[in-house]
Amino acid sequence: MKADMLGAARAAASIAPNLRVDLYSDTNSRPTPGMRKAISEAECGNEQALEDPTTNALQERVAELLGTESAVFLPSGTMCNEIAYRVWARQGDAVVMDKTGHALLFETGGPAALSGLMITTIDGPDGIFTGQHVRDVTSGGGRHAPRPKIVNIENTSNLGGGCIWPIETIKDVADTAHSMDMIAHMDGARLMNAVVESGIPASTFASNVDSVWIDFSKGLGCPIGGVLAGPANFIDEAFRIKHQFGGALRQSGMVTSACLYALDHHVERLKDDHENARTLHAGLRDIPGVTVQNDVCQTNLVFFDVGGTKLSAPAVASALIERGIRIGAQNETKMRAVTHLDVSTNDIKFTLTALRDILT
Ligand SMILES: Cc1ncc(COP(=O)(O)O)c(C=O)c1O
Incomplete structure (x- = not known):
């Protein structure tokens, strides 16, 4: 990807005014109320x-x-x-x-x-x-x-x-x-x-x-x-x-308390992320001109290529941002969507509707 295109994609991503669905990375989830409580009560x-x-x-x-x-x-x-x-x-x-x-x-x-x-x-x-x-x-x-x-x-x-x-x-x-x-x-x-x-x-x-x-x-x-x-x-x-x-x-108990909380509360629910990723993967497969990287979506990462459509990946990323959805452009044609605990099944439906609209 040319540096200016990457810069444009990044700029578009960073100024999303009403971000509703953030599929950019599973590092973008926010601490839940339960986790914040565990942090506030941590012994240090x-x-x-x-x-x-x-x-x-x-x-x-x-x-x-x-x-x-x-x-x-x-x-x-x-x-x-x-x-x-x-x-x-x-x-x-x-x-x-x-x-x-x-x-x-x-x-x-x-x-x-x-x-x-x-x-x-x-x-x-x-x-x-x-x-x-x-x-x-x-x-x-x-x-x-x-x-x-x-x-x-x-x-x-x-x-x-x-x-x-x-x-x-x-x-x-x-x-x-x-x-x-x-x-x-x-x-x-x-x-x-x-x-x-x-x-x-x-x-x-x-x-x-x-x-x-x-x-x-x-x-x-x-x-x-x-x-x-x-x-x-x-x-x-x-x-x-x-x-x-x-x-x-x-x-460091102020942060490791969150980790202990996560081991108790956030492990089994990773299945939900995988289910959501599979729904996205299946929906993307049906969009003409889109190619998913992996035949089977095993966990929470979905890579797809928009080279068969008329749009570049940074252009798709920008169009999504305007609808409150963030998905990262990896290069001129490739994109990565990552599900995590701040992404719901409805968010995935909303994202697929937007992608169908933008890409077809
Ligand atoms: C496979 C893999 N290894 C290592 C790291 C680095 O982890 P951190 O961001 O906590 O430094 C990442 C982060 O995305 C990753 O995906």
Whole structure:
């Protein structure tokens, strides 16, 4: 997309006067009244001295959920990835991930800037790859190649369209990584979507990887935060790097109370988001000139291409904004809609009516 077009789409998005349906991102949901109440009643202490009871409780709860020895609360999912990479790898090492990986495209070069790491990419369908893919991109360089040290599994895959990694594929990739003296790390920004949709426990998804994290600011609807989990010695070191990166907090119970609330109240309801995404996906399929990226909509992300209509994606985004609907343009033809707890079934119907009107 040309910079001016992207700028125009962004400007249109930012000045929406009467935004009614925000499908731009699942990070755009607002704390619910129940969550705000939990925040206002939170017990707090100094996190850096391990004295915040709410943060300690959240860390223990997530470690149990993911079946790991320990866990640490971090301000963002980006920090979960970047700290894990820093702990596991040395300068000049390579992180292997899909070409659509968040850490490759959207973390402002963090692996290189913060830890001196290279990224080796795999072209996997729907952001999902196999152990053979890992072998294919890492063999052949010998002593001269960057040392492949981490394999990054993004579950669900964001740009892949919210697809869930099959358990046997995770095991295959993790086993391959381990056989090559590499670490398997799971970016679980939307792992709970995968859990709710598949019925597979989070600890099963996490059982073959060395480190894993979940994000609270996406489908779970919290204002900030992620929790990185793994073996105790890894988390001890992650805590040290958290401090070094300036992410060690004080009375973080003010935010981790929201995360505990979300684990109690916002997990099962992710099914509603998936249902809404499927309705949108099915409706888009029926609009002439629109192509949906994924044959099946598994979770809460719907990518679609408007190249077969007369309009560009930024033009569609602008037309939607005028009707109080926000959907992001990814490039000149591609768009992404994300369902979350502030989007209702009626909002989806309203959006589909608008899209049919604009596109046909
Ligand atoms: C797959 C994936 N990983 C990591 C992140 C980063 O999370 P955060 O926005 O909490 O830093 C995101 C955010 O969109 C994401 O989609």
